[in-house]
Amino acid sequence: MQAEANEERVDALIKYFWKSGYLTISRRFGTYLPEPKPVGKYNVDAIGKYKKKFVIGITLTSKELDDPKLFSKLDYLATRHTKYAHKKVTLFVGVPQNYLNKAKMIVSNFPEEVQKNIKLVTLPASLNSKDN
Secondary structure: OHHHHHHHHHHHHHHHHHHOOOEEEEEOOOOOOOOOOOEOOEOOOEEEEEOOEEEEEEEOOHHHHHOOOHHHHHHHHHOOEOOOOOOEOEEEEEEEHHHHHHHHHHHHOOOHHHHHHEEEEEEOHHHHHHOO
16 A cells, blocks of 8 residues: 555656656656666655756655654755766655645755755645555
């Protein structure tokens, strides 16, 4: 049941990638695409690309929003650069709709340079009831 809810969250994040023009390179719970490798010590849900711009996508549950280690995870992932061109990599963070304000508060505590790299994505309300 929980794996199914996680899969639906990742699917919603992938749809947002597509709406933003990004092609999905790797994703969790995918049939045809490989799972993304961990970035540092953190697991990510998806990686996308548009021309020479890369994005990292993660989804958060209400429990993860209360985790004190979340701040360091977001800071680490939002400050990534591409290997050779050293271009900034944008971090898409999928958040349940009823926890969006809490996520905004967390992001507002980062320096402005880091805030610019984090894009909050609202996950559909239908997934909120399955949130663990």
